[in-house]
Amino acid sequence: MRYAMAVDTRKCVGCSDCVVACQTENNVPIGFCRDWVVEVTDGTYPQLEVEIRSERCNHCENSPCVRCCPTGASHYAEGGVVLVTPHKCIGCGACIASCPYDARYPHPDGYVDKCTFCLHNRVEKGLDPACVSVCPTKCMYFGDLDDPNSPVSKVLKTRKYKTLIPEAGTNPQLYFLI
Amino acid sequence: MREEIIVSGRMNHLIDPQLHIWHWHIPLYLFLGGLAAGILFFASLYTILGKEKEYPTAVRLAPFLTPVLLTVGLLALLLDLNHKLYFWQLYTTIRLESPMSWGAWTLMVVTPLSIVWCALNIKVLFPAWDWKYQWIWDLDAFFRKNLKVISWILLISSLILGVYTGILFSAFNARPLWNTSILGPLFLTSGLSTGAAAIILMSKNAHERHNFARIDLMLIGIELFLITHMFMGFLASTQVHIDAASLFLGGPYTTPFWLFVVTLGLAIPALLEVLEIRGYKMPVFIAPVLVIFGGLMFRFIIAYAGQVSRWLY
Numbered sequence: 001m002r003y004a005m006a007v008d009t010r011k012c013v014g015c016s017d018c019v020v021a022c023q024t025e026n027n028v029p030i031g032f033c034r035d036w037v038v039e040v041t042d043g044t045y046p047q048l049e050v051e052i053r054s055e056r057c058n059h060c061e062n063s064p065c066v067r068c069c070p071t072g073a074s075h076y077a078e079g080g081v082v083l084v085t086p087h088k089c090i091g092c093g094a095c096i097a098s099c100p101y102d103a104r105y106p107h108p109d110g111y112v113d114k115c116t117f118c119l120h121n122r123v124e125k126g127l128d129p130a131c132v133s134v135c136p137t138k139c140m141y142f143g144d145l146d147d148p149n150s151p152v153s154k155v156l157k158t159r160k161y162k163t164l165i166p167e168a169g170t171n172p173q174l175y176f177l178i
Numbered sequence: 179m180r181e182e183i184i185v186s187g188r189m190n191h192l193i194d195p196q197l198h199i200w201h202w203h204i205p206l207y208l209f210l211g212g213l214a215a216g217i218l219f220f221a222s223l224y225t226i227l228g229k230e231k232e233y234p235t236a237v238r239l240a241p242f243l244t245p246v247l248l249t250v251g252l253l254a255l256l257l258d259l260n261h262k263l264y265f266w267q268l269y270t271t272i273r274l275e276s277p278m279s280w281g282a283w284t285l286m287v288v289t290p291l292s293i294v295w296c297a298l299n300i301k302v303l304f305p306a307w308d309w310k311y312q313w314i315w316d317l318d319a320f321f322r323k324n325l326k327v328i329s330w331i332l333l334i335s336s337l338i339l340g341v342y343t344g345i346l347f348s349a350f351n352a353r354p355l356w357n358t359s360i361l362g363p364l365f366l367t368s369g370l371s372t373g374a375a376a377i378i379l380m381s382k383n384a385h386e387r388h389n390f391a392r393i394d395l396m397l398i399g400i401e402l403f404l405i406t407h408m409f410m411g412f413l414a415s416t417q418v419h420i421d422a423a424s425l426f427l428g429g430p431y432t433t434p435f436w437l438f439v440v441t442l443g444l445a446i447p448a449l450l451e452v453l454e455i456r457g458y459k460m461p462v463f464i465a466p467v468l469v470i471f472g473g474l475m476f477r478f479i480i481a482y483a484g485q486v487s488r489w490l491y
Contacts, residue, residue: 041183068349070278071267088267091260093199094278100352100489106199110261165489167416168351 002145003079003117004173005132006152006161007054011139014039014052018131018140022056025118025130029108034115035131051178054131054140057082057103057115058164058172065095065104073111079144080173081119086111100168117142145173198485203258205481208343209372209474210251211285212365214244215340216373218292220390222332225325233389235381238299243376244292252285277349281342287335291328294321340366343477347484355422355480355487358411364404365477371397372473375447375466387462391451394469398448405440422487431483439479443472 014037022028022035035056043049059082066074066082073088074095084095089111096104096112107113118129123142127133132140143150148157156175163172220236230237259265269286273279298321300307309315321328344365347356374394381387412423426435447465454460 039185041185064349064351067275068278070273070276070282072271072273073267087264088270089261090264090267091262092258092278093260094276094350096199097485098350098352102352102488106260110264112260168489170351 001079002173003059003081003119003123004143004145004152004175005056005117005129006141006155006159006175006177008137008139008141008155008159008177009051009053010177011137012037012052012054013137014054015136017134017136018054021130021134022115025121026116028113032105032107032113034103034113053176054135055101055103055164056131056174057117058101058170058174059115059117060170060172062169062171064098064100064168064170068094068098070094077119078124079117079119081117082114083116083119084112084114100165100170101172198482200258200481200485202478203254205474205477207251207254207258208346208365208477208481210247210254212340212343212369212473212477213372213376213470214247214251214288214292215336215343215366216370217241217244217247217376218288218295218332218336218373219340219370220373220377220393221295222329222336225329226333233383233386234302235383235386236377236390238302240373240377240380241292241295241299242303245289245296248285248289248292252289277342277345281339281346284335284338284342287331288339291332291335294328295332298322298325337366340369343369347480350484352489353484353487354416354418354489355412355425356484357419358408360404360408360411361480364401364408367397367401367404368473368476371401372470375469375473378466379463379470388455391454391465394466395448395451395455398444398451398469402440402444418487418489422483425483425487430486431479434475435479435483438475439472442468443475444469447472 016037019033019035019037023033026034028034035054038053038055040051041048042051059080061080063082066076070092071088071090073085075083075085077083091106091110091112093106093112096106104112104114117123122129128142132142141151141155143152145153147153155177159177161175161177163175166172217240221241224230224233224237256262256265268279268282271279272283298318309318341362344361344363348359348361351357371394374390374397378387378390378394381390409423412419425431447468450460450465454462454465
């Protein structure tokens with residue numbers, strides 16, 4: 001099993017509904033977020049292009065954060081989802097320094113927190129992650145890449161996509177449809 | 179002109195500054211750990227070589243600094259943790275992939291050994307010292323009998339401690355400035371150099387001072403060579419590595435690095451040590467103080483600059 005997510009940059013309007021849904025679902029402390037929206041304007045005026053991306057932890061297959069965690073608090077869970085066990089985390093910040101996507105933050109309770117793909121609270125119950133389920137433009141696809149009929153497998157078969165800084169060697173599992 | 183504007187919904191003072199996750203604690207600890215590793219390396223080396231009488235400061239006196247240095251360093255590390263009460267989780271597992279894990283275990287070996295080393299030499303500081311209890315005397319005799327073994331363990335573990343202070347950084351591919359394997363040898367050399375400088379500062383024996391001035395001079399030479407290689411490697415590498423090098427080559431860290439680390443911390447002490455070895459009379463403390471200052475600045479600059487350097491996407 002290999003959980004992955006695809007975000008359609010051509011459909012995303014940058015409304016940040018995914019951000020609010022995540023904060024609500026996961027009780028993210030006020031002022032922090034596990035996912036966020038990036039808007040990139042690129043080109044030469046007047047030929048400008050805008051790309052909007054809903055970003056979060058890339059749940060990399062070769063995660064620098066799991067590699068450098070001194071206690072094993074950061075680990076690969078079911079389906080390759082990268083999780084942090086709060087009671088094992090000493091809050092040393094090595095994983096924060098090691099993440100090329102800056103996807104982690106120190107929770108005010110001391111441990112390091114990040115996107116979980118809503119694994120335990122939603123996905124295991126057969127639901128989509130909170131961000132995916134609320135998206136008003138339905139620009140996000142989630143599922144198991146090993147299952148050819150999952151929404152994410154289907155959309156990656158028919159659309160062009162990219163991942164963020166693949167040259168960092170992390171093998172990210174968050175795909176952006178372009 | 180082609181332009182690229184990136185606006186992040188994360189522009190939030192509680193989140194974006196988290197990119198700079200490590201503050202003064204980590205570079206201070208790396209400096210103290212490197213210094214302690216340097217002192218313990220020379221102490222154990224000259225014990226193994228049987229030259230305790232020739233280099234009394236290095237073997238007997240300077241190691242008294244190390245438990246203090248290591249304790250202050252460990253305290254800084256503890257203060258750096260966000261989840262302080264869970265620090266013991268470090269010692270529930272050994273993760274070979276994580277330099278921080280085996281570094282923590284190395285400290286678990288080096289710190290007690292540094293205390294044992296001081297206990298064995300306590301009569302240097304307090305000639306009338308008595309352990310009072312027979313079992314402590316038995317322990318003392320046991321350690322003395324196995325001094326060579328302890329020296330070897332200390333020699334190897336102090337080298338690991340010295341290298342680890344650099345490898346801690348080089349394991350992070352997200353920070354291109356740190357992501358170079360030369361950082362391990364470079365931090366080790368710098369640690370040995372500051373250790374030699376501390377011994378020069380404490381020594382009252384001209385022969386010992388000259389020997390360590392020569393060692394320090396060689397170490398400074400190696401450091402300059404490694405720094406040059408680090409920049410050559412960066413400039414011949416990918417764009418993010420070129421950007422990382424340019425932090426020091428015209429970027430915001432140019433002046434602190436070349437002035438404090440290279441000029442004041444390496445070039446000038448090297449010059450002073452050459453003059454001293456050639457017999458010129460000058461205050462002996464200037465060169466070692468500059469070396470120690472340079473070592474401290476070096477760790478702060480690398481720690482802070484590394485957190486500025488990143489992949490762009």
